[in-house]
Amino acid sequence: MCLAIPGKIISIIERPDETFRLGKVSFGGIIKEVNLCMVPEAKIDDYVLVHVGVAISIVDEEEAKITFDYLKQMNEIEEIKNN
Amino acid sequence: MKYLSEYRDQKLAEEFIKEIHRITTKPWTLMEICGGQTHSLVKNGILEMLPEKISMVHGPGCPVCVTSLSIIDEAIYLAQQPNVIFCSFGDMLRVPGSTKNLLELKAEGADVRILYSPLEAVTIAKENLEKEIIFFAVGFETTAPANALSVIHADKLKINNYSILASHVLVPPAMEAILSDDENKIDAFLAAGHVCTIMGMEEYFPVAKKYKTPIVVTGFEPVDLLQGILMAVQQLEKGEYKVENQYARYVQREGNKIAKETINKVFDVSDRIWRGIGSIPHSGYEVNDRYKKFNARLKFKINLPVAEENKECISGDIMKGLKKPKQCKNFGTKCKPEHPLGAPMVSSEGSCAAYYHYSNAENVLA
């Protein structure tokens, strides 16, 4: 139930009421309608984290990259310390 | 899939494992809060790859597992009322109540429906005005905005045949309850990333400080979990107790402001009974006065006796990190996923079921 998965916004349907901001989100090719009212700044092509039909966060691409470089950075810091 | 597969990369995972082995000098006990994390740790065999000195215990982070028997009984009572369509997330259907579960009730002819989102329940209400639609609003802080939104939607659309059985549980009060238990041996926490996506990190600063316990907000994929464990062990080895954020690609310090406002619009914080743990003050959400006509408890005037939990199930000790599933004498014998005695055997996010399904967990437990 608590699963939340990232998907890419492929279209946005604006409605007059802000609680009805909907979009189509692709999860690796599977398209679902998702409520976007909690991520008002989300645009087409953004990746959002979706939980039970509601997008709850937009991915921060810079932060995502940091995980992959984390160990490298740590090693560099160690090297600086050791020198 | 982008932002998913990279975090399952085996080579990167191996590098993290190596680093964890390299820096671990003392025995440490870490608790992951969320059942999704337990599931991922067990399924991916991560527990086996960690240094022997590191012991992972599995926290109360599965709403299915902690929903009390009394609430399941309320759900069954509501689903039995005439003219009701009772809607729920799928994993609640097999949780045993005092006499039966929702799945059995469905087999007997009750209109019980499995939904992916509470917003679908509002659509069903709109299309079935002559029926009463009730949504079983369980979950942690992560699920609360969607459940609240369903009520706001229904109110705006002037839908009067929709209500929710609110059974929300909140993470930080449960963490405090665990930490303040005298028997607790937890050195560090991996906090549940998705809960923090909504709530942010502020609530954890006082907890980390008061109990001198590092808290690392952590994601769910293997690489996330390994990085979270590494960050926690780094702190422990240095004697630090900070709140750190491994899941920064989704979690901001202040959380999602709109989601929090949505929750606060519809819910009040209330005390909540946790299955196996007991009542924890301020650890749940209940529908507030403003939206009380959407509160199924009031609408259907539920007044059931408090149900006694099954004494043979030691899920409380498991969720407090005091015992592991296999230490329960019923594990795999009287209690199996097909006929669970307790909720942790029902949901795939429950620790008993996770250990049961993935045989590689056997070695870890031995």
Ligand code: SF4
């Ligand atoms: S194995 Fe079954 S009875 Fe034992 S703690 Fe787990 S759910 Fe409860």
